[in-house]
Amino acid sequence: MIDGSLCPHMSSRIDQFLDDELDETTAETVRQHLLECEDCSTEAEAWVVIRHAVKRAYEPDAAPASLLERITAELATSDKQETPAI
Numbered sequence: 838m839i840d841g842s843l844c845p846h847m848s849s850r851i852d853q854f855l856d857d858e859l860d861e862t863t864a865e866t867v868r869q870h871l872l873e874c875e876d877c878s879t880e881a882e883a884w885v886v887i888r889h890a891v892k893r894a895y896e897p898d899a900a901p902a903s904l905l906e907r908i909t910a911e912l913a914t915s916d917k918q919e920t921p922a923i
């Protein structure tokens with residue numbers, strides 16, 4: 838699932854994007870790329886699932902991260918039809 842097939846310049850960006858560490862302009866660029874690039878969206882989706890699981894494990898009572906919820910929703914409605922709901 839997570840391998841080296843994604844766009845090289847996006848790899849670290851995705852990580853920072855999911856950590857909400859990017860400025861708005863860069864974050865928007867990454868977000869757009871995720872919507873257009875299947876490789877990177879798959880990568881991001883995998884990270885979202887992992888991070889979500891980790892977050893829930895450590896913060897069972899915390900509210901869902903709105904950013905991750907948004908990304909997950911957008912990815913789910915963009916081009917994914919084969920991915921089962923988690």
Ligand SMILES: [Zn+2]
Pocket residue numbers: 843844847870874875876877878
């Ligand atoms: Zn890409």
